[in-house]
Amino acid sequence: MFKVGKKFKKLVWSTLVLSAAVTAIAGGAFSAQPTQANAEQAAVSSQLPWMDTSLSPEKRTELLIDAMTLDQKIQQLAGMRGVIPELVECGSPGRHIPGIPELGIPTFRITNGPVGLGGGDCSPQDKATALPVAIGLAASFDPSLAYAFGDLMGGEARTLGLHELEAPGMNLARLGENGRNFEYMGEDPYLAGVLSSKEIKGIQDNDIIAMSKHYALNDQEQNRMSVNVNIDENVLHELYLLPFEMSVKDGNVGSIMCSYNRVSGTYACENEYLLNTVLRDQWGFKGYVQSDFGATHSTAPALNAGLDLEMQSAKFFTNANIKAALADGSLTMDTVNQALSRRYVQMFKYGIFDRPIVRGTIDAETNGSKARDIAEQTAVLLKNEGNLLPLDPSVDSIALIGKSTYVDAAVAGGGGSSRVIPLYTVSPLQGLQNTLEKLGSNAAITKVTVAADNSNLDEAVAAAKDADVVILLAGVVTSEGRDRPSLSLPDSQDDMISAVTAANKKTALVLKDGDPVLMPWVNEVPSILEAWNPGQEDGNVVANLLFGLANPSGKLPVTYPVSKADTPTSTSERYPGVNQGVLDSTGKEIPQVYYSEGLEMGYRWYDAQNIKPLFAFGHGLSYTNFDISKLVVTPKTTDGTKKIQVSFFVENTGKAAGAEVPQVYLGLPKAANEPPKRLVGFEKVWLKPGEKKRVTITIDPAASNHPLSIWDSNADTWKTLDGEYKVYVGNSSDNITLTDSINVRTPVGHSK
Numbered sequence: 119m120f121k122v123g124k125k126f127k128k129l130v131w132s133t134l135v136l137s138a139a140v141t142a143i144a145g146g147a148f149s150a151q152p153t154q155a156n157a158e159q160a161a162v163s164s165q166l167p168w169m170d171t172s173l174s175p176e177k178r179t180e181l182l183i184d185a186m187t188l189d190q191k192i193q194q195l196a197g198m199r200g201v202i203p204e205l206v207e208c209g210s211p212g213r214h215i216p217g218i219p220e221l222g223i224p225t226f227r228i229t230n231g232p233v234g235l236g237g238g239d240c241s242p243q244d245k246a247t248a249l250p251v252a253i254g255l256a257a258s259f260d261p262s263l264a265y266a267f268g269d270l271m272g273g274e275a276r277t278l279g280l281h282e283l284e285a286p287g288m289n290l291a292r293l294g295e296n297g298r299n300f301e302y303m304g305e306d307p308y309l310a311g312v313l314s315s316k317e318i319k320g321i322q323d324n325d326i327i328a329m330s331k332h333y334a335l336n337d338q339e340q341n342r343m344s345v346n347v348n349i350d351e352n353v354l355h356e357l358y359l360l361p362f363e364m365s366v367k368d369g370n371v372g373s374i375m376c377s378y379n380r381v382s383g384t385y386a387c388e389n390e391y392l393l394n395t396v397l398r399d400q401w402g403f404k405g406y407v408q409s410d411f412g413a414t415h416s417t418a419p420a421l422n423a424g425l426d427l428e429m430q431s432a433k434f435f436t437n438a439n440i441k442a443a444l445a446d447g448s449l450t451m452d453t454v455n456q457a458l459s460r461r462y463v464q465m466f467k468y469g470i471f472d473r474p475i476v477r478g479t480i481d482a483e484t485n486g487s488k489a490r491d492i493a494e495q496t497a498v499l500l501k502n503e504g505n506l507l508p509l510d511p512s513v514d515s516i517a518l519i520g521k522s523t524y525v526d527a528a529v530a531g532g533g534g535s536s537r538v539i540p541l542y543t544v545s546p547l548q549g550l551q552n553t554l555e556k557l558g559s560n561a562a563i564t565k566v567t568v569a570a571d572n573s574n575l576d577e578a579v580a581a582a583k584d585a586d587v588v589i590l591l592a593g594v595v596t597s598e599g600r601d602r603p604s605l606s607l608p609d610s611q612d613d614m615i616s617a618v619t620a621a622n623k624k625t626a627l628v629l630k631d632g633d634p635v636l637m638p639w640v641n642e643v644p645s646i647l648e649a650w651n652p653g654q655e656d657g658n659v660v661a662n663l664l665f666g667l668a669n670p671s672g673k674l675p676v677t678y679p680v681s682k683a684d685t686p687t688s689t690s691e692r693y694p695g696v697n698q699g700v701l702d703s704t705g706k707e708i709p710q711v712y713y714s715e716g717l718e719m720g721y722r723w724y725d726a727q728n729i730k731p732l733f734a735f736g737h738g739l740s741y742t743n744f745d746i747s748k749l750v751v752t753p754k755t756t757d758g759t760k761k762i763q764v765s766f767f768v769e770n771t772g773k774a775a776g777a778e779v780p781q782v783y784l785g786l787p788k789a790a791n792e793p794p795k796r797l798v799g800f801e802k803v804w805l806k807p808g809e810k811k812r813v814t815i816t817i818d819p820a821a822s823n824h825p826l827s828i829w830d831s832n833a834d835t836w837k838t839l840d841g842e843y844k845v846y847v848g849n850s851s852d853n854i855t856l857t858d859s860i861n862v863r864t865p866v867g868h869s870k
């Protein structure tokens with residue numbers, strides 16, 4: 119074993135000081151100086167052979183693990199609350215793995231992150247940029263925007279001396295009531311996978327380890343700690359695992375978070391099939407698996423199944439438990455070393471051993487501007503009768519009305535561990551004033567905050583009657599740990615919307631939510647803008663969109679139903695689950711939820727059941743008009759392995775610059791027994807008035823989303839069937855304007 123004190127051939131501290139002393143860092147931030155603890159760490163590290171940066175991450179990891187004692191190894195398998203020597207000003211936070219200074223192992227610091235830097239590793243929590251919620255990012259249908267989203271978060275994490283960012287979240291929106299839908303990327307696995315993979319690259323390009331979560335099927339908050347998900351294997355692979363597979367193969371994600379729930383009877387964090395068979399053997403994942411906080415339920419079974427790091431602290435990966443498991447043979451030292459190796463390789467890969475832990479200052483103005491630009495591209499214009507929007511700035515009076523949550527302050531995001539403490543916020547009134555000033559408008563604004571019980575609704579109605587136009591704000595803010603009680607807006611907002619709209623037909627409704635909502639008043643309201651939870655720049659974002667300084671370009675990443683009865687989860691067996699006398703080892707009931715809708719989830723359900731939604735997946739209007747034409751698909755006949763080119767023209771036929779998102783869907787042969795179509799391609803196209811562009815979308819059968827394939831549960835692999843495949847092109851899942859087909863034929867004597 120190597121002993122500290124041997125002469126080391128390479129001194130790295132000078133490089134560390136240089137990297138920490140620069141005045142500007144990625145992500146719009148300013149640096150701090152390294153602490154005395156960092157300097158002492160560097161002095162030790164300069165003598166350690168695994169600190170030779172010319173070696174590969176794998177070799178450095180091997181040298182480090184060979185030098186560790188058993189007690190040191192065990193200490194590194196779980197988090198622990200306490201003071202961070204490198205950042206004593208952070209108090210005693212609980213999102214880190216303590217370092218081992220004599221081995222050059224730094225404190226490994228973790229932060230939450232689907233919508234900005236949430237619960238982090240400082241107490242009190244560091245402030246950060248509150249971005250629009252992730253479901254809003256999904257609505258952008260824009261991979262480059264997803265990269266920018268990840269880049270901003272990764273840059274801020276780097277600035278604050280963090281190492282791992284628990285993002286992106288990619289559980290699918292099977293359930294509209296799910297309290298964490300705002301953290302995720304909608305109902306379609308391909309869309310979620312594309313955007314998540316780009317977000318991961320944005321994060322990891324800042325040398326921050328990204329994390330795909332929550333693996334897998336953590337699709338409801340009710341009973342999330344105990345529920346057992348019963349699901350067919352083909353449904354699991356074709357829908358719910360697909361974004362994770364894409365994040366591994368396309369995003370090269372460094373870590374995975376396993377979830378609280380059970381899958382087919384076994385907790386996700388000790389599920390051999392999920393963590394080893396699928397993740398490592400089938401997908402080739404090389405990173406590490408971390409438990410959700412408190413999601414570990416065993417010692418040897420969890421480690422043997424592929425869990426590498428227990429968080430938030432050691433309950434099962436304790437010194438006594440690990441040593442007992444080693445002693446009785448249920449656990450081997452190779453497995454312990456493997457768990458450490460998987461994390462250390464990623465840490466070496468992203469330079470975490472090689473830079474001091476410093477806590478700089480985020481450039482709030484720069485990153486706030488970026489957040490505003492992102493949020494403006496996430497909004498979805500659901501309805502715009504009579505072209506009420508964009509509003510005319512020459513109006514004399516505007517009534518700004520809503521419940522306090524939505525009209526008095528920025529809706530910066532949902533609740534729970536992902537909650538960001540924003541660097542600043544822009545209220546609706548402030549944002550409206552800012553936009554009117556830019557437009558040279560002298561419109562008078564009357565703001566009415568409607569009481570939770572609508573007791574002053576008459577005041578809002580009177581203000582609406584007196585105003586030239588009304589901006590009505592409504593929504594719902596959800597949270598980790600609980601689901602919504604229904605799909606309806608809370609706090610009697612439906613009554614408020616109906617009353618205000620009846621008082622003034624020139625009412626623009628702005629929804630601020632993170633899920634689909636029911637709209638019994640939809641035919642009464644001329645214009646509806648879905649702005650999601652827009653983040654800290656809420657006021658500026660919404661006002662810029664309403665007055666046309668920004669043109670809505672988002673598309674719905676989830677289906678909005680007419681009623682709960684229309685959804686695929688309207689029975690108790692499908693949600694929230696049922697008790698059937700299945701008990702755990704302590705005698706407690708294990709709730710059972712059944713994904714018996716199979717592949718018919720999201721728009722696939724509405725297509726297959728021939729149910730007309732209120733607003734379909736992929737729907738989104740603009741302040742201009744577009745035409746998609748002249749579809750050409752080549753080749754028309756293929757063996758199922760060659761790339762397919764889908765080409766068409768997109769033209770802006772209106773009078774404003776804007777963006778359209780043409781969507782390509784594929785219908786599989788009848789023998790596949792699949793829903794009518796699946797999304798296989800899209801592209802966001804920005805066009806000036808009168809501009810026309812040829813767009814080509816490639817369908818690659820070998821791609822990570824397996825666009826032509828179905829999962830064969832018997833063979834435990836993907837397969838492509840012979841037959842006719844329908845190609846559909848449109849600007850939403852229910853507005854297909856161009857169709858064609860291809861034929862897949864396997865040559866005699868060949869197999870796919």
